[in-house]
Amino acid sequence: MKRFNRPEPDTAGAPLIVQVVRQYAPGRGGLEDVVANLSRLLLRRGFRVRVVTLDSLFRSRDQKLAEHEVIDGVEVVRIPWKGSTRYPLAPAVFRHIGDADLVHVHGIDFFFDALALTRPLHGKPLVATTHGGFFHTPKFAAIKHIWFRTVTRLSALAYRSLLCCSRSDLALFSRIAPRRAVLVENGVDTEKFAGLSSAMAQRRIVTIGRFSVNKRLDRLFDAMQALNGVSPEWKLDVVGSPSDLSEEDLRREIAGRGLAGQVALHIGVDNAQVRRLIAEASLFASASEYEGFGLVAVEAMSAGLVPVLHPNDAYRVLGAQHPGVCLADFSRPEECAARIEQTFQALRANPAATRADMMSGAAVHAWESVADRYIDVYRAALGDRLPPPLRSLPA
Structure with a gap:
């Protein structure tokens, strides 16, 4: 295997954490952000980190990415894959874990099952x-539940811990691995957009995320039509x-509701x-039917935006933790529009205090802790192989 940028002498003996994830930079999304932020902080604490990921993005499968790269000090190795984006097959992962002290798999997919099945070989x-x-999404729900109760349950036996990034995940995975499932909610980069929202209340909403069916942008457009x-x-x-969903799909949805003057698409823009x-903007909105945690909503809070969220399981938990978050049923556009206007009026009555509440609420999800x-x-997985000083190294 080709190697590059060998560790400096002061980190050469540090534990190597190999993070395995199906999509990574230059891809953008919640999963990519979690792995990037965790990797960055592990480096600051003295670990060595390698990310193993697929060699193309799902949205541009034919465009191959560099086999090796260093991004923000993190070694990134990209490997070929075949099959469906829902379960991409990438057996080359085994070539890149031989020197790992610990392998951290992100997501329940081929990597999760394959590394579990072969654990007696790689150790x-x-x-x-x-x-x-x-x-x-509810698609193929019956098959998914059978797979979860059989294949996923069996694979989980090979893992020291299953880190559940939301309380709903903890409830779900506790059914198949009660002794291994632990709650470690996703960290959030609360500095990226800190305090950026408009100081004056504006009737302007922003939503951020992949154009996926489960995000229910159609319902968000319905609410805008009602607004x-x-x-x-x-x-x-x-x-x-x-x-x-493609850009063309969304533009048809927007035009069909006569919203060309109210809704703007921003495709693949930078930070x-x-x-x-x-x-x-003053508000953030998400009509998503499913979220693992709600990372982007917390990022919005860190900016001082007030989130208006569809009450899926993750967002209900977020709303219970932070009373300023508005839960609104986006399947009922007229009622949802009324809730959005009420939230705006409350913000306009006291914008400084409301923005401060949002930002302080986001701070409890910061990545450092x-x-x-x-x-x-x-430490629990590695035992004596993880030296105590690593956790307390200065940033």
Whole structure:
């Protein structure tokens, strides 16, 4: 195997954590952000980190990415794959874990099952983060439940810990691995958009995420159509990248509702452009039917945006933790529009205090403390092979 940028002498003896994830930078999304932030903080605590991922993005499968790269100090190895994006087959993963002290699998997919099945051969300690499993949509629900109760249950036996990134994941995975399932909610980069929302209340909403069916952007557009009856000043910025839905699909949905003047699409924009959009907005919205945790909603809170969220399991938990978060049923557009207008009016009555509440609420999800939870799990898995000073190295 080709190697590059060998560790400097001061880290040469540090434990190597290999993070295995199906999609990574330059891909953008919640899963990619979690792995990138965790990797960055592990480096700061003295670990060596390698990310093993697929050699193309699902949205542009024919465009191959570099086989090896260093991104923000993290070694990234990309491997070929075949099959479905729902269960990509990539057996080359085994070539890149031989020198690992611990393998951390992100997601419940081929990597999760294959590394579990072959653990008697490779012998590496394994941990996994659930990231919602594979229940993001109701499609093939019966098959998914059978697979979960059989294949996933069997694979889970090979893992020292299953790190559940939400309370709903903990309830789900406790059914098949009660002694291994532990709650480690996703960390959030609370600095990326910190305090950027408009200081003055604006009838402007931003939503951020992949254009996936489970995000129910159609229902968000329905709510915007209903909001037109309340005030024609309402605007929506949709930030993301194509997935199950294409840009053309969304433009048809927007045009069909006569929302071309109220809804703007921003495809594949960088963080600088996202910051500019947030600076003009006061609310964040998500009509998603399923979320593993709700990472983007917390990022929005860190900016001072007030989230208006469909009450899926993850968002109900977030709403219970943070009373300022608005839960609104996006399957009922008229009622949802009324809730959005009420939230705006409450914000306008006291914008400074509301923004401060949102930002302080987001702070409890910051990555620094979450990274310590991960290291505790690594310590339990590695035992004496993880030296105590690693956790407390200065940033």
